[in-house]
Amino acid sequence: MKKPELLAPAGDLERLKIAFIYGADAVYIGGAFNLRANADNFKLEEIEKGVEYAHSLNKKVYVTVNIAMHNKEYEKIENYLKQLDKINVDAIIVSDPAIIKLAKSTNLQIHLSTQASTLNKEATEFWKKEGVTRIVLARECTKEDIEDIKKNVDIELETFIHGAMCASYSGRCVLSNYLTNRDSNRGGCSQICRWDFDLYNENNHIKGEKPFTFCTKDLSMAKYIPNLIDLGIDSLKIEGRMRSIYYIATVVKVYRILIDNYCHNPKNYEYNLKYEDILRRVANRDSVAQFFDGNYGKDVQYYNGRQEITNQDFLGLILDYDENTKLAKLQQRNYFKKGDKVEIFGPDKSFEFTINEIYDEDKNPIEIVRHPKQIVYLKINQKVSVNDMMKIS
Amino acid sequence: MNKIAVIINNIESALEIKDYTDAFFLPIKDLSINYPNTFTLEEIKKLKKINKEIFIILNKNIHNNELEKLKETLNKIEKLNINGIIFYDIAIVNLKQKLNLKTPLVWHQEHLTTNYGTVNYWYEKGITSAYLSSELTKREIDEIKKHTKAKIFINVFGYIPMFTSKRHLVQNYLDTFNLKTKNNNNKIIKEGKNYIINDTKEGTTVYSNYILNPKEKDLTADYLVFNSNFIDNKDFKEVLINYNKEKNNFPKETGFLYKETIYKVK
Numbered sequence: 223m224k225k226p227e228l229l230a231p232a233g234d235l236e237r238l239k240i241a242f243i244y245g246a247d248a249v250y251i252g253g254a255f256n257l258r259a260n261a262d263n264f265k266l267e268e269i270e271k272g273v274e275y276a277h278s279l280n281k282k283v284y285v286t287v288n289i290a291m292h293n294k295e296y297e298k299i300e301n302y303l304k305q306l307d308k309i310n311v312d313a314i315i316v317s318d319p320a321i322i323k324l325a326k327s328t329n330l331q332i333h334l335s336t337q338a339s340t341l342n343k344e345a346t347e348f349w350k351k352e353g354v355t356r357i358v359l360a361r362e363c364t365k366e367d368i369e370d371i372k373k374n375v376d377i378e379l380e381t382f383i384h385g386a387m388c389a390s391y392s393g394r395c396v397l398s399n400y401l402t403n404r405d406s407n408r409g410g411c412s413q414i415c416r417w418d419f420d421l422y423n424e425n426n427h428i429k430g431e432k433p434f435t436f437c438t439k440d441l442s443m444a445k446y447i448p449n450l451i452d453l454g455i456d457s458l459k460i461e462g463r464m465r466s467i468y469y470i471a472t473v474v475k476v477y478r479i480l481i482d483n484y485c486h487n488p489k490n491y492e493y494n495l496k497y498e499d500i501l502r503r504v505a506n507r508d509s510v511a512q513f514f515d516g517n518y519g520k521d522v523q524y525y526n527g528r529q530e531i532t533n534q535d536f537l538g539l540i541l542d543y544d545e546n547t548k549l550a551k552l553q554q555r556n557y558f559k560k561g562d563k564v565e566i567f568g569p570d571k572s573f574e575f576t577i578n579e580i581y582d583e584d585k586n587p588i589e590i591v592r593h594p595k596q597i598v599y600l601k602i603n604q605k606v607s608v609n610d611m612m613k614i615s
Numbered sequence: 616m617n618k619i620a621v622i623i624n625n626i627e628s629a630l631e632i633k634d635y636t637d638a639f640f641l642p643i644k645d646l647s648i649n650y651p652n653t654f655t656l657e658e659i660k661k662l663k664k665i666n667k668e669i670f671i672i673l674n675k676n677i678h679n680n681e682l683e684k685l686k687e688t689l690n691k692i693e694k695l696n697i698n699g700i701i702f703y704d705i706a707i708v709n710l711k712q713k714l715n716l717k718t719p720l721v722w723h724q725e726h727l728t729t730n731y732g733t734v735n736y737w738y739e740k741g742i743t744s745a746y747l748s749s750e751l752t753k754r755e756i757d758e759i760k761k762h763t764k765a766k767i768f769i770n771v772f773g774y775i776p777m778f779t780s781k782r783h784l785v786q787n788y789l790d791t792f793n794l795k796t797k798n799n800n801n802k803i804i805k806e807g808k809n810y811i812i813n814d815t816k817e818g819t820t821v822y823s824n825y826i827l828n829p830k831e832k833d834l835t836a837d838y839l840v841f842n843s844n845f846i847d848n849k850d851f852k853e854v855l856i857n858y859n860k861e862k863n864n865f866p867k868e869t870g871f872l873y874k875e876t877i878y879k880v881k
Binding site: 290291292293295296299317318319320322323324337338339340341342343344345347348349360362364366367370371389390391393394395396397399400401403404405407408409410417418419420421422423424426428429430431432434436438513518519520522523525 | 726877
């Protein structure tokens with residue numbers, strides 16, 4: 223059995239490190255020409271640092287270069303590819319085939335983005351002949367589609383396992399262009415699919431208990447990890463380059479455990495529903511498997527509009543720990559106080575405790591921690607490590 | 616000189632407007648999306664008799680279990696001796712090579728057909744025509760035309776599809792809240808603007824709130840495409856008749872021809 227790669231998103235160097243620490247085998251990041259134009263994208267020197275860090279751990283960095291280029295981007299792209307090549311990124315993720323042609327003069331591996339909507343073995347075969355080494359499958363692929371492609375074309379396959387979904391076929395939505403003048407296929411998507419609309423049939427307002435929207439539930443393939451591994455998928459991808467370190471740490475850790483557990487002992491593998499609870503809690507949105515099991519009917523739609531509750535579970539990030547004093551230095555992320563029951567989790571640990579002692583930066587005792595990014599010290603008897611996180615129990 | 620291509624609602628309308636057009640673009644039943652009216656190969660065969668250029672639109676995203684039907688259809692199209700297949704899924708490019716098909720292909724990945732580098736990439740693969748995205752500026756279209764030998768097609772009249780999904784978004788809403796509609800004539804409204812939403816067997820399409828109608832005859836393209844979907848056949852015929860006079864009864868709407876989209880807001 224081949225253990226697939228666990229591929230995580232990283233919006234910046236901090237999230238890149240967290241993804242690796244919590245168990246990702248590879249990360250994908252955005253540079254100059256990607257579909258998250260408004261994220262904190264990596265500058266070339268940051269990509270270089272990320273690649274050096276990843277390679278020191280024997281892990282990989284892929285750079286998304288997946289916009290639908292207009293002429294002006296096309297005229298700049300070749301030089302950018304040469305620079306990525308020079309700093310040894312492991313692959314680029316592209317959707318525009320003009321980039322494939324230009325990349326042939328470099329050593330860059332080419333992964334075809336899900337934006338290219340590859341759903342079948344014929345298209346996969348074409349791209350293989352063009353030099354593509356990996357296909358990021360269309361999100362509409364069913365289990366049977368994946369099986370058929372894997373059986374017929376010898377190429378690496380990558381599939382999304384967790385995160386937000388486009389309501390449309392990837393690349394076939396320009397709602398953002400028409401309603402907000404922001405180009406969705408060049409990274410400007412303003413998520414019109416999450417807006418509410420009034421639905422009319424002829425002149426009759428068709429009104430349910432909640433307004434009409436395009437919005438779908440998120441994707442979660444936690445339950446299907448063994449199926450994906452058995453299908454021979456090469457890379458399992460988590461969506462969310464704009465997500466927090468807490469989200470990345472939590473989701474990566476859960477999938478790391480699921481993959482390792484199944485690969486270690488497939489015969490006795492048992493799916494534990496507690497992981498679904500952890501994933502659900504970190505996302506604030508319902509998630510389902512969607513197209514993989516052929517279900518894209520009413521149960522995958524999401525009619526709660528944009529009124530999602532902000533996740534306040536993440537209480538702080540451990541910055542240091544003194545084994546002699548048992549004091550952990552922590553950067554606050556959400557309100558907490560003395561007496562709260564909390565959980566510490568790290569890549570290989572998870573335990574609960576009640577907060578009994580809190581000190582400010584000058585080691586004066588305090589009762590409440592209410593300021594974002596406030597530095598405090600907590601007395602934690604069990605050893606914790608840098609980059610462990612504290613959350614509501 | 617530009618050629619006029621039209622997307623029709625039915626075979627009868629084709630006969631009505633044949634004197635004002637050079638080509639018909641015909642979406643094919645079960646293998647096209649975004650067009651409310653599709654045609655069978657038998658209907659297309661009949662239409663060939665009126666001696667105009669014929670292009671078949673075959674723009675659905677194809678799953679593995681549809682490949683056999685696709686192959687069969689491509690082989691049948693080959694015998695029709697038409698002018699081209701307007702395609703979206705790359706499976707069609709691979710099958711053209713494998714089946715040694717001669718029917719020319721027109722690259723039309725809708726919103727992704729956006730630069731001359733990619734037009735030329737496909738040109739080198741023998742795909743000598745590109746049907747451009749409607750989200751380009753006139754300047755960008757002119758640049759593409761200048762930098763390629765490929766024939767260029769652009770939309771110049773009609774509602775523009777701006778969202779295509781495999782999901783049945785209207786039906787899912789109706790099912791969720793136990794609602795019913797009388798027919799499939801649906802629209803969604805936001806901030807006073809109406810958008811046609813069409814939920815069919817192949818999925819859901821949402822169209823622009825306006826009819827693209829720049830009323831300009833000097834656009835740089837080999838084929839100017841007029842789309843009659845959701846528009847009365849008689850009114851559409853008037854548009855074609857008056858095209859050279861740069862006037863018609865619909866409001867002028869230049870879409871993105873003179874409006875560049877942004878994508879970085881900070």
